[in-house]
Amino acid sequence: MFTPMACFKEERKMYKFFEPKRLLIFTLVFSVGTNVFAKNLSLEQATILALKKSENIEQYALDIEMAKEQIEEAYASLYPQVSAEIQGIRHTKAPVLQFNGTSVPVRQDWELLSSLTLNQIVYSFGRVGSALKIAKLSNKVQIKAKQIAEREIRQAVEVAYYNAILAKSILDISEDSLSNARKNQKALQKRFQGGRVPRLDNLRMESEIAARKPSVSNATKNLKLAYLQLNLLTGLPINTNPVLTSHLGSSFKKLSESQLISKAKEAPQVELAQLSVDLASKQMEIEESYHYPTISAFGNASHSGTGDEMPPRDENLFTSVSVGLAINIPIYEGGAVVSRTRQKAIEKRRAEVAKQRVIEQTDVELLSNVQEYNTGLERLSAAKEAVRLSKQAYELTRTRYETGGVTRNDLNDSERSLTAARIEVESIKFGLLQNKSIIKRITEEVE
Template structure:
């Protein structure tokens, strides 16, 4: 392929990249920062709305269980139109038929107050544990949303940074291509230098296309979470980014915080408590129950032998129910409840071990991230010095265009790795705080303060 055709191909790739990156995306007015993204996601996210509705539904378990311990009042009203046909033996044994049409009524007001119902009291404790589980699950979903927003935000920033670095490399390669052409025209260069620079420039255009597609994809991911288009994002300010271990600086302290405040553990522990109270509720089905009962009954012609007769009956007393045999139902329910306790305790232990492993991984990620960032900062400085030296050597004739291009590529790789290391460090720090139950608006605002307006 000729140089002119290759240049046209590269220009076509660049136009295609611009079209792919801009197609169908509506820019927003002004840059969005992390705090604004979180506030928008809290309103828009469907998963969080579902978790809030589930928590509201769980809260109603407690008043429903408590209501069964309060007086139950029932009113019954009955009106009937009766058509009674009767036949009896008359004089001389002849049957006598009679027909009576009348209206009857029966009204009753009943008040029942549970006095001794151990299964109902156990049900209240079960409901209270389930409400606690629902609140912990809601908090867990809020933290998951915060993590999803943070990760999507930083992925979008990383894609933008990679696109910027590709542009820097592209500009440097273009300058080298022009220098190689001038050198060749002046008799001091070779066609190989031009070919090397042109091949590297073509590769840059392909990388630009890929980087622009990554920018569009990551922005759309963030836009789906926040519920609005994302055009610009506030970038990370390297000068504000603190490279220090979070306080406290000991892993055991973070593990202790996670065991105490993690919503995952609180949700699992609430399930264990609910299962244990369900065992008590099942066992209580063996016990007798005692209720206080008060009733007022008023009847009118409720008996065909007493038509046009009205009665008012008032009664108050106690009702005792003693279960004797239910076919083994209660024993089976107890065994089932005990199995649920064992299952929930195993889930709690598995959750605790998994949580500790994640805390260890993120705590280690913070420490290793600091070391990696500092090492890559030094690598970037060294790569910049190498680029400057290679350019001076090229001008002196001791280095070729390829040497300069390789040095610039090494610089771009170091800068890309540094950007990835900074975002990985930030994500590890955010995840560590979330696992310890410390992810709140104040923590989000602190991370947001590390961005450049």
């Protein structure tokens, strides 16, 4: 018999049957989604993502578009300005002239006024030309500012990317150190395999293992933070752990200070400072031009008339044409033009001082990073040799410890030396790449 209760029981059976499968499907979907985000990520891909995500780059692109429109606006002042006007007037009471006591109407009920006017600046003593040059310079300023922002983003991404690689290397080294501590404990057991392991020695080995676990935890935390910083820059999901396919590198070349210093003069921040000086100079010139007259040509054509209807009849419409040359001569403005010119002169001087400061800061930043880089090359060579020797020393010490040739402290110290040497190599590599990233931001010449 089919009842609602029986139907409910059947639905419960079906639900219990499908519930584990629904969980399995959800798990599979979630796992696939996670794997999609855990993708390979090269340094170039990370840079492209960061440039697309950056609000600053988008803002500079809009500023460039605005500057282009300002250039078009400045060009408009070079061309004639043409305007037309048409008026239809209804005189409810026509105006009259009094003549010998008699009122003579001068207009009828309807009046039509139409005119075409043309104005053209002939010469303005550099005012129009300077305005156009200022607009073009403003466009160059925005382009150069966008270039600087792009280089800064590239540097930030490179440093974040290399920092994530460094954090992963430090985690691997910490895990290797923990594994070595466990191997040391096995060497202790092997040393006393014919008898009981001394309790003190066993406790010391246990403490060495326990002491390395916080280092692994701290390295794991640093790796997560490094991924977080990289994800924030590139716009990837926050919890993504991308597989970094670019590496810190193993070979580095010495850099030439003289060649790079010559390229520092072409650094975008230096060129931007020079553009600021040029812009201030043109602004001063345009203020000076207000001391001089403006010469312009004009023309006017009108077609007007009155009548009893709208439009008036052709015999009541008259056409007139006039042309002329106008000269606007500033005579006295209370010293306002002189004051504005002096203000622009001060701004130009400030731009020149700022340019000199930018040049000095750029040279110092470049030289210091080149010197740090070249010094780091020497340190890297010595650190790699230290790793090679420390690895050999540790393997030999552990072998000798098993036979009683060295003490427990000798074994642990040897392992710590190996771990410290490996971390030093990775840290020096990161420093070298950081120096190269800064040098590349300035000169765009380092590979």
